[in-house]
Structures are given as C-alpha cells and as structure tokens.
Amino acid sequence: MAPEIFHSFLSGGTGYSFEVDWWSLGIMAYELLRGWRPYDIHSNNPVESLVQLFSTVSVQYSSAWSKEMVALLRKLLTVNPEHRFSCLAHIQASAQLSAVVWSDVCEKRVEPAFVPNKGRLHCDPTFELEEMILESRPLHKKKKRLAKNKSRDNSKDSSQSENDYLQECLEAIQQDFVIFNREKLKKSQEQPSESVSASETADEAEAEAEPLHMCSSVCSSGSS
Structure with a gap:
C-alpha cells in the first residue's frame, strides 16, 4: 500500500486518491525485476513504524538495471504523491518506454512475449x-x-x-473420488444387521414350531 494510505489511517487527513494505484504498479514492476519487494513490510508491523519506514529507508535499485528503468521506478515509487507519476501521459513520456507504439497497445495489436498454454498447468x-x-x-x-x-x-x-x-x-x-459420509456408512452397516436379525428370528420361530407339530401328531395318534 502507498504511504498516504498509512498517513490517512493515523491522522485522518484528506485521504488518498488514484496515485496509490501508480505506487502499486511501481511495487509490482520492482518485484518482477528483482524477485522481492522494495520494502520489508509484514502484517504485524505497527502503522507508526511503517510511516517512519517510508521517510527513513530508501529503495535500493540494482546496478544491472538501465538508467531509464531506474528513473521510471523512482517516479512510480516516490513517497510524495504530488511528485509521483500519476497518469498514462507520464508513463508514455518516460525514456524507458519511448520505443513503445502506444496506439498498437491500445488496439491490442502487440504480440505478447510469452503466451501460456491454456491446456497445461502453470502452478504447483x-x-x-x-x-x-x-x-x-x-x-x-x-x-x-x-x-x-x-x-x-x-x-x-x-x-x-x-x-x-x-x-x-x-x-x-x-x-x-468418493466423499466420505459417516452417517451413510453407519446406516448401511445397520441395515444388513437388521435383516440378518429378522431372518434369525424367523428361523428360531420355525424351530420352535416343529416340536409343537410333532406333539400334536403324537397326541392325535394316541387318542385314536
């Protein structure tokens, strides 16, 4: 986030405007070029320390970068929003982007340097x-x-x-992949046991009925 966001959080003030977006563009460009961000900021840092950080710590630019690129990044990462690049005309006038044909960019006629394959993974x-x-x-x-x-x-x-x-x-x-459902598993386990117990009860009833049939047949033969 841009420095004026933290200032407005502390003092209220007049807030901030679209210049914060150009600051974010500079942060992103710096990180793409160097591999890390220009400021070491963490979520647990107090706001007061961050406000002091922007006024005391200067951004370190790589010596491998061209002077034009460093000049562009400096303008995007200017702490004071009044002196920061804050419109497309400023970007177009920079020496680093002087060779860009902006009309082709606006009409989407510029071929990108890298086009990822849509049918393949590009992440872990x-x-x-x-x-x-x-x-x-x-x-x-x-x-x-x-x-x-x-x-x-x-x-x-x-x-x-x-x-x-x-x-x-x-x-x-x-x-x-089958989503595990404990309740369905429990019901499926209970249903077979109920059917088994019912069949066992029927078998026991038949077994108890057989001696009665035998007794009735014996009694009937004796009386005759």
Whole structure:
C-alpha cells in the first residue's frame, strides 16, 4: 500500500486518491525485476513504524538495471504523491518506454512475449489436490474450461508433458473420488444387521414350531 494510505489511517487527513494505484504498479514492476519487494513490510508491523519506514529507508535499485528503468521506478515509487507519476501521459513520456507504439497497445495489436498454454498447468499441482479434498465440488469449473480449450486446440503435441500427465491424473482422481459420509456408512452397516436379525428370528420361530407339530401328531395318534 502507498504511504498516504498509512498517513490517512493515523491522522485522518484528506485521504488518498488514484496515485496509490501508480505506487502499486511501481511495487509490482520492482518485484518482477528483482524477485522481492522494495520494502520489508509484514502484517504485524505497527502503522507508526511503517510511516517512519517510508521517510527513513530508501529503495535500493540494482546496478544491472538501465538508467531509464531506474528513473521510471523512482517516479512510480516516490513517497510524495504530488511528485509521483500519476497518469498514462507520464508513463508514455518516460525514456524507458519511448520505443513503445502506444496506439498498437491500445488496439491490442502487440504480440505478447510469452503466451501460456491454456491446456497445461502453470502452478504447483499440490494446490489443485488441496482444492479437490476441501471443496465439495472440486475443479468443476476448471474441468469445463479445459474441455473447451481442448476442443479449440486441434493440434496436439506428439509427446505428453509432465503437466499434461498431472492434469489427467487430477481428472481421474476427481471422477473416482468418493466423499466420505459417516452417517451413510453407519446406516448401511445397520441395515444388513437388521435383516440378518429378522431372518434369525424367523428361523428360531420355525424351530420352535416343529416340536409343537410333532406333539400334536403324537397326541392325535394316541387318542385314536
């Protein structure tokens, strides 16, 4: 979050405006380039210490970055929102992005440098398994999306990648996975026992009835 958000939390003040979004853009760009954020901030840090942090700690920029990139990041990560880049015109005028054809960007005519394969996993499959276990209807939306993507993609790779294999395993587990229900199991166990006890009662009744039939036959023969 931008410094003015913490200031407004402490003193109220006039609040903050859209400049906080450009600060977030600078944080994201810095993290993508370096692998970590410019400020070491945690959720348990008091707000007072964070306000002091922004005024005492300066952002460290890598020497491997170009001067134009560092200048752009400095403008995005300026603590004072009045001196921060806060509109698209400022970004377009920066030396780092001078070669960008912004009309093509606005018309979505620029080809991205990387296009992920829609039919493959791009994350740790462990999270998918956790979702399958915890959710009542796991991966039902993703399964439809993958099926739709497969119908669009007519060309298939000759060899399956590891991610494709993992996805097939996840779908197989989803089909065979049975949600454990203790109450249903208890009822299913009680029903056979009830039927068995009923049959045993009937057998005992027949066994008790046989001596009576024998006695009645003997008595009838003796009287005759």
